[in-house]
Every structure is written in C-alpha cells, then in structure tokens.
Amino acid sequence: MRQASPIYLVAGLVSCFLIWAYHFEIDESVRATGSIAPAGRIQIVQVADGGVLEALYINEGDRVVKGQVIAKLEDTRASARKSELDAQLAALQVRRMRAQAEASGTPLSFVDLPAQWSGLIEAQRALFLASQDRQQKAVDALASSVSLAKREYDMMSKLTRGGDATNIQLLQAQRDFVDRTQALEDAKLQYRTQALGEIAEIDGQLFSLKFSIDERENIVAKTTITAPKSGIVTSLKYATLGASVSAGEAFVSIAPIDETLELELEIDPTDVGSLRLGMPIKLSLGAFDPAIFGTVTGQLKLISADVVPANDATRKAAYFKGVADVDWASNSRIDASLLRPGMTATVDIKTGSRTVLLYLFKPLLRGSSTVFTER
Template structure:
C-alpha cells in the first residue's frame, strides 16, 4: 500500500515537473516571438535592364570602311577603338590646313615682334628706337621660323635705311643752316660797318671834305648788302622749313610702318582664327575616322559590311549595350502591395540564373514607382518599380540585360508574434459579419 502511494506521489511530481517545463518552454517561445523580428517583404518579379540606353555607333561624316576592330559580344571599355574609316582625304586636308596655320602663326609672331621692335623716339638720332628681338618659336618649324626671321630683319633693315636717308638729309640741312647763320652774322656785321661808314662820309660831304660821288658809292654798297642779308635770311627760313619737313617725313615713315604692321597683324589674326576653326574641324574628322566606344558595354548587331565599302553619313554600324557598376531592375508589383512601397526602400534582388543559396543576391534600393497601373497583354494589372543595385556582379558572375529576377522589397520589420497573431486578428475582423 505504501509502495503504491509512493509511486503515485512520484508520478504526480514528474507530471508537475513536466507541466512546469512545458510552461517554461511555452513562455520562452512566446517571449522570443515577442522580441524576435523578421523582415516584412513584398515580392515582385523583375527583369534586368541597362541603366543607360543602348548606344548606337555611327559615323556622322561617312567614308570608306577600312577595318572592323571588334566582334559580336565583345566587352569594350570607354575609348576602345571599334572600327576605322579611311582617313586619307581628311589627312590631306588637315595637313594642308596645318601648314597654312603654321605659316599664319609665324607671320603673326613676326608682326608682333616688329611692333615691339620699333618705337618712336625724337631724342634718337634716327627719330625712332629700333632693336632686334627674338621671334617666338612655339608651334613653328625651323624652316618656317627662318623665313619669318629673314623677313623680320629685312623689313627692319629697310626701315633703318629710310630713316638713315632722312637723317642724312637732316644733317645736310643742319649744316647748310649753320653755314647760312654764319653768313647772316657776317653780313650783319658788314652792314653795320658800312652803315657807320655812310654816316661818317655824309658828315664829310656836308663839310665839303669828300666828294658826293664817294657817298653814293657807299650807299649803293649798303643797299646791296641789305639785299644779300634779306636773301640769306629767306634762305635760312627755307632751310629750317625743309628741316621740319624732313622731321615730319621721318615721323611719317615710322607711323606708316607701325600702322601697316598693325593692319597686317589684324588681317593675319583674323585669318588665323578662321583657319584654326577649320583646322580643328578637320582634326575632329580625322580623329573620328577611328570610331571609339562611348560607354563600357557589350557589342551587338554589327552591320555586315565588306572592307572598302562606302558608309553613308550617320549610318548605324553597331550597337553597344552599356554595362555599369550598377544594375537597374524593372520590377512588376501587384496592385494589392503598391500601397506599402516607397521610393528609397531597400530591396534584395535574387537572380533566377544563379542559385540564391550558392551565389546569394544583390542589395538594392527602390528608385521609381509608376504613378498608375499598367497592363500585360492578358489584362493583368501591375505597377512598375525600378530597383537600382549597388554592384553589377554577383560572386564575380556576369549579369546581363534580360535576366529574370525575384525582388524582395523590404517594407519594414515585424515580430514573430505579430505573424502568429495576424490570422487571428484577420479572423476577428471578419467575424460576426453578415455574409
């Protein structure tokens, strides 16, 4: 009897212990469910599309196809050569334009140096300061520079010669003027003495000491001497006027030289500006003869053309599907879920081509949500959303436009308990209603 009682007591204790353990486990599970959070996601189906539009490769000027440097499906980087256009006609025109530009540049440098080399200076014996300077050599070949320098020295030498002639004439005028001044001084002195002699003779004639004939002779000499003095004075004025004229001529030579040089410089500068523009255009055409990739991407749809065939201006030769450091996923979201999605929400992109367990997915962000629903051919409604990823590869595996994806848009987080209670809350909300 005692053994039976003890067995029942032991069984009761074990049952009580089991109830306590179950209660603790249930409490622990509920407590965990209360605080453990899971991501709340909206699932959409998407397709990888290029971030940039497909780039069409064309040549605006056209020409003769020389060589195709890429093949279908080749990955190219920005600036990689794609095809070559025969540049012969552009190269010849560019070479001719470059030579003309070089010649104009040398002329402009020479004319600028000439303007700096000549300066009007009345204190100089030539009436101008002339110094030979170095002409800039940048952008000019030695042969063209030598021709420009020879012209430069020749023009300065010619200017110096003209000024030298005028200066020599000035020296002659100066010498003649000095001689005439000396002659005038002598005539004035002689006239003074003659006039004194006439006065004395007049007194002697009045006293009857000298014959009147002697006085008349002296008066005739005085009149003649005054005439010579007037002629000498007039000649001096002519010499001085001639000297002033030569000085003006010398100034005019310098002014004309500088004005002519400036006019030439203006013309050359205008021509140089025009030829520089045309030369730049030809250089651009020459550079475009080698068509290069504008973006990083994959080559496709190469037009089959034989080498030497004529390419029309603007003709599309191939296309490049851009590949960026980011991907854009065109995602379809069901209308019942669109109210919970906002731009900026995080998302996880899973690619059907790569096992998610092995390769994982890519992190992304919602960048666009369509304002209105769109429809498939079968009439199914959906909203369009764009998801931009942070990288363009998954575990070093390539991702190309057209790949299918599953997009999990993370709208928030809920506890496990919220998920458990959701059916009950929904049932409660639908209970006690008239069907």
C-alpha cells in the same frame, strides 16, 4: 447520439480550420518584371563627327578592355582639313617672323624650320628684301632732302648775319629743315608701326587658328573609336564596312563586367502605392529554371519619382522604374559568373502578410464597401 456524431465531427473540423486560418499567415507580394543591369550603367559610345565605317574589330558579345580600338572611320576628309589648317599655321608663323624682323630692324633669320616650309620661307624672304629696299630708298630720299634743307639753313644763317637776308627768310629755312627732319623720323616710325600692326593682326589669326586646329585634331583622333571602359559589347548598330555613321549617333553599347550587377524593375502603376524601399524580393531568372535552380533574394532600393510613359511604337505600357540590390550569393546553385546584363527575371516583392482567414473573407470585405450603393 450516434446520429449527432458526424455533426460534431464536421463542427470540430470547421473549428480547427478556422483556428488555423486565423493564426496562419501567408505572404502578400507584388509581381514585377525585371532585367539584370550593371550598377555602373551600360556605356553608350557615340560618334563625334560622323563618317564612313572603314574597319570594325569587334562583334556583339565580345569582351573589350578600356582603350581598346573597336572601330575606325575614314579620316580622309578630316585629315585633309587638318592639313589645310596646318599649312595656314605655317604661313602665318613665317609671315610673323618676317614682320618681327621689320619691326625690330634686325636681319631676317629662319632657323629650325621644317624643310617643307622652304617655299613659304623664300616668299617671305623676297617680300622682306623688297620691303627693305623700298623703305631704304624712301629713307635715303628723305635724308637727302634733310641734308639739303640743313645746307640751306646754314647758308641763310650766314647771310642773315651779313645783312644779306632777313630774319623771316632765316625762319622759313629753319622751318623747312625741321619739317623735313620730322618727315624722315615719321617715315622710319611708319614702317615700324606698320610691321607692329601686321604682327598684332597675325597674332589674332594665330589665336583663332590654333583653336580650329585643336578641334580638327580632336575630330581626327575620334575617327579611331576606342572602348571607354572594360566590358561586354551588348549591342552594335553597324556591322557593315562602308556604312555611313551620323555625328552624335550611338554606335555601340558596352556593359561593364567588373561592377556589381543589380536588377532593374518595371512596376505596374497600380501596384506602386503598396511598395516601400527596403522591401525584400525574390526573383527567378528566365535563363535558369526556378524549379531546378530556385530563386535569389534581394531588397528594393529605388522607385522612380515619376511614371515612364507608354510607348505605342513598342506597345509597352506605362510603368514605374525600380532598382533592387540582389544577393547573388544567396543561391549557390546559380553560378554568378554566368550572369549577363540583359537577362530577364520575374520578381515578387513582399509587401506584407495576412492570415488565411482574412484572405478568404477579402471578397466579402471588398464587397461590403459598395453594398447598398447605386450608380
């Protein structure tokens, strides 16, 4: 009986362990890496037209406010082109005023125009006077011709009544008078029509030019780079004055500071099948030792529909992108004001639980699926 007691003791211990292992559960989780990101996403500021960096007013890590000037590009080329277009606009506007006066037959008047347009004004005034003089001489000549034809017609009419001229001669004199009168009216109309045609041409050029000026003004304005939103400068591609910045190139990244911070995850493709939205997570931040500061809880809210391909340049493996909402207040030992976008984290996503007994027998269960099979 004394010899059997150790056997009973071992059997009892084993039985107790099996009962405990059958009832006690441990969490199953998937591990992923992640980093803090603002819910509103990092704002990438691009350069519209390119240029040479003339002034830089920020550094990485600086806080900026919306509308703050952060850099300036040289605007010499853009401003020169803008001045050229402004000069073309002024010339067309003065030219249109001259053509309008010719079309309406009113005196030419340049009022409320800038003093620097004086050269353009004098040139158009001289052109107007020359055109008026040329037009008046042509009209006077035609008017004299009409007057002469009228006298000939009147004379021929008297002669016809006295029997000294035929009706045919009278008709010829009448036709000559009518033709010369029409030529006079046509000449007057031609000058007005030419002026109206010039106005239509100028209006078309003005319409096109104003679009070009608006575009150039926009380019000149964008040589002054401003912050589109308040935040922290997380990356600055150019920090040397005189650097050449290409059009459309990312210049600076700004992470918003007044928005909720969430966690962006990189999930191994082999683990994504066991994940569901709403699963709880625990994360430990690389900047805060978990042995001292503990962990923070949250919830998985998004898994990307497709895998992000591997990147050979950075030696980064393929992964599924995930996003988690984090309850930063769940750990009072971590000061939320110290959190910054880009901080890395190790994340455990709880996928379920299993008993200790099932965990111990997992290798046997896995092996049973391939037993008695041969390749």
